[in-house]
Amino acid sequence: MSDSGGAGQGGGSPTLAGKLVVPDLSSMSEVQKENVEAVSSVSKEMSGALQKIVSEQQSALKAVLEGLQTSIEESSGQGGIPSSKIPDLAVSVDALKISTDSFAATSEKLTGAATKSHDMLIQSINKSMAKIEETAKKFSGG
16 A cells, blocks of 8 residues: 555545545445435335225225115114114214324325435435545545
């Protein structure tokens, strides 16, 4: 190695700065970005699963209430109960929709928060890695 900085110069190689070798930090930065991407991917997957669950529950509960409404109407007709006395479950279906829409909105907010967190973590890693590299260069006199 020489003091000229010729040793190890090139893509991904350490750099000789005076008598100090300054390591290439790009691989560390890439690993940290990959970790953030993995965490973000898991968060987005969980959010998507939550949205799917909400949608499936909404459909299932709506089908149950509609089936119950049909059953009540058929049973009441057979029992001689006038249709004006049969309970209407439409209000319950509407309330269910309001509830599941709220769950869906919460899930969408979770997805947005996961995306924002991912972006913030990437920015933080980039800043940290830049500061580490800057400090290493200053320490080496380069």
